[in-house]
Amino acid sequence: MTRDEILKEFNVDEFSGRIKNPGRFEGEQVFAPYFYDNSCEGFYSDMIIDDIPYSLIEISEEDRKEFPDELKGMFGVIMWQNSQGFIFCKAFNEKEYRSNVSKLESDSEKEFAKL
Numbered sequence: 001m002t003r004d005e006i007l008k009e010f011n012v013d014e015f016s017g018r019i020k021n022p023g024r025f026e027g028e029q030v031f032a033p034y035f036y037d038n039s040c041e042g043f044y045s046d047m048i049i050d051d052i053p054y055s056l057i058e059i060s061e062e063d064r065k066e067f068p069d070e071l072k073g074m075f076g077v078i079m080w081q082n083s084q085g086f087i088f089c090k091a092f093n094e095k096e097y098r099s100n101v102s103k104l105e106s107d108s109e110k111e112f113a114k115l
Contacts, residue, residue, distance in 0.1 A: 001037045003066050006030055017070060024087050031067045032089035035079050049107050055079040056101055059091070078104070 006012070011020040012030050019025045025032050038044065039055040047054050057077040064071050076097035079089040092100060 001033050003030065003034070006033050009033075024081075024085050026086070028087060028089050029070055029091070031063075031070050031077075031091070032079070032087055034063075034066060035077055035089055036087050039079060047104060047108050049104065052080055052082065054104055056104070058097075076101070 001009075007030070010025065010030075010033070012018065013020055017030050019028050019030065019032065025036070035044075035055070035057055039046070039057075044055045044057045047056070055078070057079065059071055059074055059076055071091060073093060074091040075094035077089060077091050078097070078100055079087065081087050
């Protein structure tokens with residue numbers, strides 16, 4: 001899904017860049033459906049912690065071309081879906097991204113150790 005397709009399908013607040021439509025992307029940044037669609041295609045590394053699926057995404061040049069303002073200075077995106085089906089999609093600079101991925105991997109190892 002391209003930025004243009006997202007803007008045609010969703011009402012996006014012109015100041016915050018957040019999706020206003022009720023539903024799984026409500027309140028998320030305009031790029032959330034883009035990364036969600038790519039995740040469904042299997043483009044990213046995924047992990048499951050406490051039955052919550054996470055996608056770990058390093059931002060590509062193609063991603064930056066599609067969302068130049070929103071992803072400026074960002075290195076990666078972490079996306080997850082809660083048990084009600086809502087999507088959460090957060091962009092981070094490199095230090096924050098690596099730190100959060102490390103925390104997720106540590107949590108994943110703890111979950112695996114319980115088995």
